[in-house]
Amino acid sequence: MEVFMEIKKAEHMGFCFGVKNAVDCATKALDEESKIYSYGEIIHNQDVVELLANKGLVVIEDLENSIDKIDAKVLIRSHGVSKKIIDTLHENNIEYIDATCTKVKNIHRIVNKYSSDGYEIIIVGDSSHPEVIGIIGWINGKYHTVNNFEEIKRLSIDREKKYCLVCQTTFNNNIFKEIVEFLNENDYTNIVVNNTICDATIKRQESCINIAANSDVMLVVGGKNSSNTKKLYELCKEKCEKTFLIENYREIPYKYIDKNTKIGITAGASTPDWVIEEVIQYVRESE
């Protein structure tokens, strides 16, 4: 009996609505204007970045120091920005398109409100990630960032003070649960916990775990500098030793694949469908 390669796709993968909205905003704006600026790359996918760059999207990394040179609208990507950046755009009469994801905006509102009410803010996430930098920029007062379970244990929490905890939208849901369990076990009733991990992230993380556990080779398609893609990779790697993070079909690890291989596929939130489909097509053609 002939055996054919089995390819299983994660039920939830690829573009989330926040990233899709940012790409749609950029595409629509570039249909009307010959140039727009994006504050940071709007998506961690080189193919899409190049496509938009060819239409006139110019990426600026340091808006405050380039403000005098801005001669077109600025697009704020789904990660969001600090209040200071928004104020700078207003002060300089620069038009902007705000594609901050609604889920990230919600975190801005939470930290702004609680910090104004005297709470210290705890952000669970990577302090160097643009989303977290943006969140910090809406806090009026003291804050702490923790990126793992050990760091929350080391944080000296004062039981006399009030805290509000939020989480980077793409944080690892399992680690977040451990952190919350630790806080509950230690009876930190002075901490208001907001689980702000995005459903899109949770669904992508949960569905990739099942697929990885039943695959010989797991392909995680996405940008190597994409936080949510890296987390999918880490989760899959725990379940499937031969997990590979690939940006597109050109990086398919053919030497681990033959017609008997069970292959699982998932993709980060910045991976467009056509990049995923190309990977599947090239894997099939290798049979």
Ligand code: SF4
């Ligand atoms: S992962 Fe969630 S929070 Fe982040 S951009 Fe996508 S929908 Fe928004």
